[in-house]
Each structure stands twice: as C-alpha cells, then as structure tokens.
Amino acid sequence: xxxSGSPFTGVGAIALKEAADHMTSARxxxxxxxxxxxxxxxxxxxxxxxxxxxxxDAYLFLKLFTVAQDPLPSFAAFLGFLLPLxxxxxxxxxxxxxFNRRTMSRVLAQPIYRDAMLFGKxxxxxxxxxxxxxxxxxxxxxxxxxxxxxxxxxxxxxxxVAWLVVTLAYAGVWLALAIALSTLxxxxxxxxxxxxxVWLILAVFWGMVAPLVAGVVAPVDPLEPASILNSFExxxxxxxxxxxxxxxxxxxxxxxxxxxxVGPLFMHQLHGAVIGSPLPTGQSLLxxxxxxxxxxxxxxxxxxxxxxxxxxxxxxA
Amino acid sequence: xxxxxHLLAAALGASLIVPSPLLxxxxxxxxxxxxxxxxxxxxxxxxKIKPGETHSVSLSLRNEKLPPQRxxxxxxxxxxxxxxxxxxxxxxxxxxxxxxxxxxRLTLELTPPQDAxxxxxxxxxxxxxxxxxxxxxxxxxxxxxxEEDVTGLSLEPELPALRGTARSTFSxxxxxxxxxxxxxxxxxxxxxxxxxQTRFKKGYGSEEITGLPIxxxxxxxxxxxxxxxxxxAAGRYEAGLEVSGExxxxxxxxxxxxxxEPQIRIVGPQERLSGEAVAGKEASFTFxxxxxxxxxxxxxxLNATPPAxxxxxxxxxxxxxxxxxxxxxxxxxxxxxxQAIAGDYMVGIRTSNxxxxxxxxxxxxxxxxxxxxxxxxxxxxxxxLVMGGAVMRYGRR
Numbered sequence: 001x002x003x004s005g006s007p008f009t010g011v012g013a014i015a016l017k018e019a020a021d022h023m024t025s026a027r028x029x030x031x032x033x034x035x036x037x038x039x040x041x042x043x044x045x046x047x048x049x050x051x052x053x054x055x056x057d058a059y060l061f062l063k064l065f066t067v068a069q070d071p072l073p074s075f076a077a078f079l080g081f082l083l084p085l086x087x088x089x090x091x092x093x094x095x096x097x098x099f100n101r102r103t104m105s106r107v108l109a110q111p112i113y114r115d116a117m118l119f120g121k122x123x124x125x126x127x128x129x130x131x132x133x134x135x136x137x138x139x140x141x142x143x144x145x146x147x148x149x150x151x152x153x154x155x156x157x158x159x160x161v162a163w164l165v166v167t168l169a170y171a172g173v174w175l176a177l178a179i180a181l182s183t184l185x186x187x188x189x190x191x192x193x194x195x196x197x198v199w200l201i202l203a204v205f206w207g208m209v210a211p212l213v214a215g216v217v218a219p220v221d222p223l224e225p226a227s228i229l230n231s232f233e234x235x236x237x238x239x240x241x242x243x244x245x246x247x248x249x250x251x252x253x254x255x256x257x258x259x260x261x262v263g264p265l266f267m268h269q270l271h272g273a274v275i276g277s278p279l280p281t282g283q284s285l286l287x288x289x290x291x292x293x294x295x296x297x298x299x300x301x302x303x304x305x306x307x308x309x310x311x312x313x314x315x316x317a
Numbered sequence: 318x319x320x321x322x323h324l325l326a327a328a329l330g331a332s333l334i335v336p337s338p339l340l341x342x343x344x345x346x347x348x349x350x351x352x353x354x355x356x357x358x359x360x361x362x363x364x365k366i367k368p369g370e371t372h373s374v375s376l377s378l379r380n381e382k383l384p385p386q387r388x389x390x391x392x393x394x395x396x397x398x399x400x401x402x403x404x405x406x407x408x409x410x411x412x413x414x415x416x417x418x419x420x421x422r423l424t425l426e427l428t429p430p431q432d433a434x435x436x437x438x439x440x441x442x443x444x445x446x447x448x449x450x451x452x453x454x455x456x457x458x459x460x461x462x463x464e465e466d467v468t469g470l471s472l473e474p475e476l477p478a479l480r481g482t483a484r485s486t487f488s489x490x491x492x493x494x495x496x497x498x499x500x501x502x503x504x505x506x507x508x509x510x511x512x513x514q515t516r517f518k519k520g521y522g523s524e525e526i527t528g529l530p531i532x533x534x535x536x537x538x539x540x541x542x543x544x545x546x547x548x549x550a551a552g553r554y555e556a557g558l559e560v561s562g563e564x565x566x567x568x569x570x571x572x573x574x575x576x577x578e579p580q581i582r583i584v585g586p587q588e589r590l591s592g593e594a595v596a597g598k599e600a601s602f603t604f605x606x607x608x609x610x611x612x613x614x615x616x617x618x619l620n621a622t623p624p625a626x627x628x629x630x631x632x633x634x635x636x637x638x639x640x641x642x643x644x645x646x647x648x649x650x651x652x653x654x655x656q657a658i659a660g661d662y663m664v665g666i667r668t669s670n671x672x673x674x675x676x677x678x679x680x681x682x683x684x685x686x687x688x689x690x691x692x693x694x695x696x697x698x699x700x701x702l703v704m705g706g707a708v709m710r711y712g713r714r
Binding site for chain 1: 623624626627661680701711712
C-alpha cells in the first residue's frame, strides 16, 4: 500500500513542543547554568587580559572569544569542550525515552508519520541549541561593550556570526550522534553512557590516539625529512576525524584574521608573505570551508543513520 | 780577538773627536755676529691719519739676549690739542719690563681733533729710557682729510666655476686675505638665485660660520657651499660672495653650472601599491613610470623580486627612452605560486638604468581558488541526497 501526503506533516508542532519541553526541563537548566557560569568566567578573564595587554587591535572583539587568562581556558575552548555535553543531554533519550514512558505509540496515533517524529526531535534540539548559543553570543558582546567600552566593528560581527553558525553545526553533530544512539539503544542510561564515551574518546583521548596511529601507519625515519612531514600529515588527517579538531581549526581561523593556514607551511610559501596582516573574511572562510562542510555533512550523515534505523524499527511495543 | 775590537773602537772615537775644536770656534764667531740689545720699533713709522678718529700705532719693545730691562716710555712732540694714550695690556702705562729674548707690545693711541689742519707732518718721538741707555723712535704723522680708498681685502677663489647636478652641493673654496693693517672680524654674505641655500665654513672645518676673524696680513680659506633648489632647471647660475668688515669689503663672482638629471618614479595602478590575485592565476597590473627629473632617462630596465614560485613578467620588458615629465605605462603580469597561501605578499618592483634606480613594494592580496569551496558544497549536497534517498525509501511509515 502506497501512503500519500508529505512525510513532514507535523514536524513544526513536534519541534516546537520538543523545544518547549527542553527549555523548561531541569536537566537543561542545570547544564546551561554550567555553560553560562564557565563562559562568564572565561570572558571576565579575557577582558582583564585585554585591558592589561592589548594596545590597539582592529579585531579586539574577536579576542574576547580566544584570549584566555591562565587558570581558565578561553571562551571558544570552553564551548568546544562543553557544547557536546549540552547536545548529549538534549538528545540521549530522544527516542528510547519515548518508548520507556510508553508515549511513542500515543504520539504516533496522531495523524503524522514517523518521519515527522524524528525530524521534529532533531530540529527541536537544534532550536534550543541555537537559542542558547545566540544568548551566549549576545551576552559576550554585551559584556565586551560594557567592559571594553567599544562597539564591535562590522568585521568582528561578520566573523563571530559565521563562527556562531559553525558552532551550531558542531553542536548539531553531537546532537545527531546522541539521537542516533538513542534509537539504537533501548535503555536511556546506556545510550547516555555510550554517547559520553564517544565524547570522551574524541574530545579527550583523540589527541593521544592520533599520534599513536600515525606512528604505526607512517613511522618517522630520522634520516628522511619527508617521512616526518608524511607522519605529520597522517597525524593531522587522523585527528581530523574528531569533530573537536575540526571545530578547533575553524575557531582558530575565523576568530584570528591573521591566521592563514591550518596545515603545515613551507618556507617557500612564506617567502615574501606579510605576516600578521588580516585576511578578508571570505578568504578565512574558504580556508576552513572543508572543515565546515565536514561538520555539516557529518551531522547530516549521523542523522540519516538515525533516521534509517528508526524507520526500520518495530515500534508497536 | 776582543782586544782588537777595543782598539778599533778607540781609533774610530779619536777620528771623530779630532775636528771638534774647529766647530767650537765657528759657533763663537756666529754668536758674536748675532744681535744683542734693546729696540723700540714699529712697523710703519710714517703714517697718515684722519682727524677726529682714534688711531692706534703699535709699538714693540724687543729685548735680545739682555737681562730683564725696565724701560720708561715717554712721548714727546704730540701737537697741541691732540689726545693720546699709551696702552699696554689694555691699560694706560708709562713703563715696561721686557724679559730676555721677548717682545712687549704697546699701543700708542692718537686722536687728532676734528678741526686739525691737514697736510702738516708732525714729528712725534717715543723714548724708552732704561738704566743704561735711551732709545728713541721718531714717528712722522701727517693728517689727511681725503677718504682713503683702501680695500684691504682680497678674495681669490680656488675654482671659480663648478658643475654638478641639482642635488649636488657646490663647494667653493675662497682665500680671503686681510691686507689691512689691523686684525678684524669680517662678515660673509652670499647673493645667490632664489631658492638656493648657502653655508659658510672655515677651511675644511664642519662648523657653519657667519663671519671670521682674520689677522692683519693673514689669509684664511672660506668654503662657501651652495645647494641649488631641487627643481631648478639645468643651466648656468651666478653666485656672489661678499666679505666685509672693518670698513673694508670685497666681492667675488662665482658660477655654478647645474646639469640635468633624470629621476624616475613608479606609480602603481590607480596610484595604489596594492592589488589582488588568485593563487595560480595570472593577474595584470598597469604601472606608470614617470620621469620627474630634468634630463631624459634611457634604457630603463624593469625587474621584480617576487616571492618564491611566483612568475612576474613585464610588458614591455624595458623602456628605451623617457623624456622629462613624461609618463609611460607598463604592464606587470603576476602569477602567484599554486601553493601560495591566502593573504598578503610583497612583490618588489624595480626600475633602473645606469644612472637612476627606483623600487617600490607592491602588496598583493592572494585569494585562493573557490574550487575547494565547491567541493565542500558537493560533500554537503551528497549527504543531503543520501538523506533525501533515505526519506524516499523509508519515509511515511
């Protein structure tokens, strides 16, 4: 029997309801409180640093995101570390939670398709993430204006908004991963643990794994300079499997207009180059465009996997 | 052996000593012929002076090979109504003591009254009286009303005409001789065309001066440096040097020949020294070469110092001739290296011939190709297609 109609009927309703549920949940409140507190600490530290050290800088506001005062990492580094936690908190029980509460069949008893259910869950999570990120961004800019006494320049705004969009894609990757695991695994606790271990491996241990694997695949021969480069490239390629690395590279280029490359640079490329001159925003975006597209594509691929698994599941439990 | 050496030395010594009595006799004879005594002298014992003005007559008292001599100085024969004073060391004196082999200088100041009759010669006698003798020095002073036309200064340029470019410094060395009777401070003044700068220096010194003291009869070298104004046209210019002071003045005419000189300047596209290029793609910029000098520049070569791996070509490769105030355009085609990273690079552009050279730094903002951007979009599109396929295949359940 061929069913008719759009598979996406009711996506909006589910997404908005899901977002509303998240916004009022104690879980979300706790985790956002954590994020906002750490972010405030990081910004306060960076403002202190900026007022002490920076003389004149065309991109002063971008430094708010990247400058760190010693015990605290920078705001961008905080987000790179904590955003996966927020996403996992939003998505780890998206599907299996519905089963456990026995609400899945009730929702699907409504005149909507299953597609709308999963898309709505994902979009609802993304809406919540977007709202939180925008709030954080406005908070940062406001604090910057308050303490530095300067309005952000046009270039600052464009670059930081682009960075915000990439941050959303990065959070989306982790959200898609958490939702995929929640469709695969029936117990919410197990799926949360699975998502957290993936996060731990990719965020914390990947920096140790990549050199190990690169050493095995392309061993360094001290007498052969080319092998050092080869090994380095392997290490970079392997570490780029982690979204954390990709996001770090995007941050480094977008928030530092003087940065010109993410890979190894050779002397002949630097001959005659004017070091420290800012790049046009479009050129900075072009440098990290592969990273950005990888993040977006990973988000889509993970979601598609979740979708395929969910569509083929037996849900009349 | 040793004794023989001693004998030889003794013989040699004897031969050297033998002529000594002869030498002693000679020096004695010379000493007796040398002068000995006390003299009162002046350089110009007969002189003409003008009424109403104070004139100084310098006297010197010389003691040659005598013990210190005290001499009382008396003046007699000064006409009625004249004022006079005898000065030594700036004070009125009437006696002097002269050490052996030295000279004391005294000055007799004479001031005839304004209405003194002219054309009379007055014999004035200066007497120096010591314990042993009296020395007299007769002076013959006459009055003359006529204004004496004594220049007393002579200027002699070493090289009266010099040649150079508008940027050279023309150094004229002029010998100034004070032929007057007195030491004096002389002012230096130059008359040069408008816009020319002048400096005076003494001899080879480095201090700039405005005047210099010259002793009577002495010669000093003055260096007059003339710097033409930058934009001066080629040609011949006159410069005058006037030295004046102590009632004397003298001028000398000097000449400068300024030759033309090419001077080139590179002007970037739209007067900017920056441009954009895409890595691995050729970009063309139109530069302008301007000759701001006063002579044509010929065979101007165009060169570039690009970053490694870049290709820079000029069209035309060189410029055969460019006249003063003429502008000539040339194209620079740059191909940044394929591996150039996005951002700014400096490319040096140099033009030179055997006379002049000029270089500028051209800042090229390298942009990378958007091909990889399209590839990234392709990856995203592929992911979206897979998702769409999944929706088509498994959708609507």
